[in-house]
Amino acid sequence: MYDIFIAPFMEYVFMRRALLACMAISFSCGPIGVLLVLRRMSLLGDALSHAILPGIAVGYLITGLWLPGLSLGGIAAGLLVAAASGLVTRRTILHEDASFTGFYLIALALGILILSVKGGNMNLTHFLFGSVLAVDHPTMIYIVGVTTFSLITLAVIYRPLVYECFDPTFVKLLGSKEGKFHAIFMILVVINLVGACQALGTLMALGIMMLPAITARLISTQVWSTALRAVIIAASCSYLGLILSFQFNWPSGPTIILLCGLVYLSVLSLTALKSHSHS
Numbered sequence: 001m002y003d004i005f006i007a008p009f010m011e012y013v014f015m016r017r018a019l020l021a022c023m024a025i026s027f028s029c030g031p032i033g034v035l036l037v038l039r040r041m042s043l044l045g046d047a048l049s050h051a052i053l054p055g056i057a058v059g060y061l062i063t064g065l066w067l068p069g070l071s072l073g074g075i076a077a078g079l080l081v082a083a084a085s086g087l088v089t090r091r092t093i094l095h096e097d098a099s100f101t102g103f104y105l106i107a108l109a110l111g112i113l114i115l116s117v118k119g120g121n122m123n124l125t126h127f128l129f130g131s132v133l134a135v136d137h138p139t140m141i142y143i144v145g146v147t148t149f150s151l152i153t154l155a156v157i158y159r160p161l162v163y164e165c166f167d168p169t170f171v172k173l174l175g176s177k178e179g180k181f182h183a184i185f186m187i188l189v190v191i192n193l194v195g196a197c198q199a200l201g202t203l204m205a206l207g208i209m210m211l212p213a214i215t216a217r218l219i220s221t222q223v224w225s226t227a228l229r230a231v232i233i234a235a236s237c238s239y240l241g242l243i244l245s246f247q248f249n250w251p252s253g254p255t256i257i258l259l260c261g262l263v264y265l266s267v268l269s270l271t272a273l274k275s276h277s278h279s
Helices: 007-011 013-038 042-051 051-061 069-093 096-118 124-129 137-166 168-172 176-202 200-218 225-250 252-278
Strands: none
Touching: 007 225, 013 042, 013 137, 013 176, 013 200, 013 225, 042 051, 042 069, 042 176, 042 200, 051 069, 051 096, 051 124, 051 176, 069 096, 069 137, 069 176, 124 176, 124 200, 137 176, 176 200, 176 252, 200 225, 200 252, 225 252
């Protein structure tokens, strides 16, 4: 048991870094994913996870694999798509999900095109699926920093965010502050997706944010308990995913997300059986 579950993290620095990065991502993305679910913004999170790719691609062309350049490019692209989608929603008859869909498809195609044509020897798979076992010290520090900032910010604006989930009419009475809380939350979503992207890639980053959240929502009614269970599910699947990827030489990101998916399907099946027995 020691050789399987503990030894890899004791013997290899890259495994410890990967574990710390995944734990940090889980603690931050868990609560944010729950708030996305409660605010019915899950598909918008999907759009933003793809929208950051062209920013990362441009950052790579300008600065190479310099982490601040990649991060700033991804954050800028995500915020630009969020702002443009909000503007289209306010000025046209399109709803927010439709405007986000249009912009994220354009951004995803643009990002893939840039990396395919100008990326040189850089493998596109690295950006799309990530490599958590290759997380270096600066990336780990960045992810931990994003987590710390996100948790502190969420603690400060927790009440208005939760109120908006269940009673948006009350929040509208706050006037201009409503837009500020929404904008801050969207910024948190973008920087966490960029942070998760550094380890899991743009296609897998949303998985660690949303799958544990929707799983926890099936078995929890209170916001805090839902967020806690989402963190536990994400952290547990990350740990087991790293073990499996190390032992069987599987790609780490997809392994972690697949485990999250298996937990979701298991909970979904048990919930359906329970509902059927009660009926």
